[in-house]
Amino acid sequence: MALTITNVTKQYNAQKTALTNYSIDIDKGVLGLLGPNGAGKSTLMKIIATISKPSEGTLFLNGIDIVRNPDAIRKVLGYLPQDFGVYPNLNAYEFLEYIAAMKGVGGKGLRRRIDLLLEGVNLSADAKRPIGSYSGGMKQRIGIAQALLNDPQVLIFDEPTVGLDPEERMRFRQLIADLAQNCIIILSSHIVSDIETIADQVAIMQDGKLLIHAPQHDIIKQADGCIFELLLDNSKLGSFKQQYKVIDTARQADQIRVRYISSKGKEAPSSTQVTATLEDAYLFLTQDNG
Numbered sequence: 289m290a291l292t293i294t295n296v297t298k299q300y301n302a303q304k305t306a307l308t309n310y311s312i313d314i315d316k317g318v319l320g321l322l323g324p325n326g327a328g329k330s331t332l333m334k335i336i337a338t339i340s341k342p343s344e345g346t347l348f349l350n351g352i353d354i355v356r357n358p359d360a361i362r363k364v365l366g367y368l369p370q371d372f373g374v375y376p377n378l379n380a381y382e383f384l385e386y387i388a389a390m391k392g393v394g395g396k397g398l399r400r401r402i403d404l405l406l407e408g409v410n411l412s413a414d415a416k417r418p419i420g421s422y423s424g425g426m427k428q429r430i431g432i433a434q435a436l437l438n439d440p441q442v443l444i445f446d447e448p449t450v451g452l453d454p455e456e457r458m459r460f461r462q463l464i465a466d467l468a469q470n471c472i473i474i475l476s477s478h479i480v481s482d483i484e485t486i487a488d489q490v491a492i493m494q495d496g497k498l499l500i501h502a503p504q505h506d507i508i509k510q511a512d513g514c515i516f517e518l519l520l521d522n523s524k525l526g527s528f529k530q531q532y533k534v535i536d537t538a539r540q541a542d543q544i545r546v547r548y549i550s551s552k553g554k555e556a557p558s559s560t561q562v563t564a565t566l567e568d569a570y571l572f573l574t575q576d577n578g
């Protein structure tokens with residue numbers, strides 16, 4: 289599986305260009321799309337899912353032009369849209385049967401497959417209840433299950449962890465890890481920790497552009513040597529923030545522990561250099577651009 293996206297631009301209207309000259313090569317494994325709201329993540333995912341067309345540029349899946357031949361990706365695609373909607377009167381089992389029929393998935397194995405999927409997203413016990421009575425996290429899990437119905441080779445999950453509690457997140461991570469062997473999995477989030485624990489590769493987006501695409505540890509390396517901590521008096525925090533980009537603050541005794549970004553050698557006196565995380569690197573890489 290190889291998805292090659294070249295110079296894709298998406299202009300919604302005269303005022304709004306959501307993607308500008310976007311190019312990325314995606315191989316099998318888990319790619320995390322990280323970026324603030326409005327960066328263009330959902331737009332890119334819709335174009336890959338062929339429910340939106342690029343204004344310019346090309347997308348090839350294994351050498352096949354999927355703008356001209358959308359069926360080439362549709363038949364191997366699982367997609368969880370950000371605004372995934374359910375039919376409240378159906379129960380989970382009926383809903384998956386309905387989606388299966390629309391996707392042309394059927395046959396003798398279907399019941400078993402639905403049972404396995406419901407188990408995989410931990411909904412077996414609630415499978416006979418109308419979805420309208422589900423919590424947000426449960427609806428999200430049924431959304432994850434429907435994306436997997438056709439045994440997809442390209443999986444797109446737009447903000448999949450929204451509404452999931454920590455335990456559900458762990459389950460989701462496990463599910464993805466099991467699937468990642470043979471598929472392209474693309475997931476988006478504006479929350480760094482969601483991407484951090486799941487994705488091998490990370491693509492950071494801002495303002496419709498790709499800032500960087502690399503293995504996660506290479507992205508973290510970019511911020512190496514530029515992340516510091518120091519203890520400050522409460523009264524000094526305001527002026528410190530005007531000088532440095534502050535990542536995080538935490539109360540410590542009667543002072544404040546500040547984590548911040550500085551170029552090497554320009555850090556404040558009495559600071560300690562600390563090991564960068566993906567969150568640090570994300571803020572470091574996006575700091576000058578927005």
Ligand SMILES: Nc1ncnc2c1ncn2[C@@H]1O[C@H](COP(=O)(O)OP(=O)(O)O)[C@@H](O)[C@H]1O
Pocket residue numbers: 300301304305306323324325326327328329330331332
């Ligand atoms: N159908 C649309 N018409 C006009 N503008 C849109 C449409 N969909 C999205 N946008 C705009 O395009 C930009 C990117 O949106 P989106 O792809 O949803 O970003 P993200 O998923 O990263 O939050 C935003 O400024 C958004 O308001």
Ligand SMILES: [Mg+2]
Pocket residue numbers: 329330331370446447
């Ligand atoms: Mg979005």
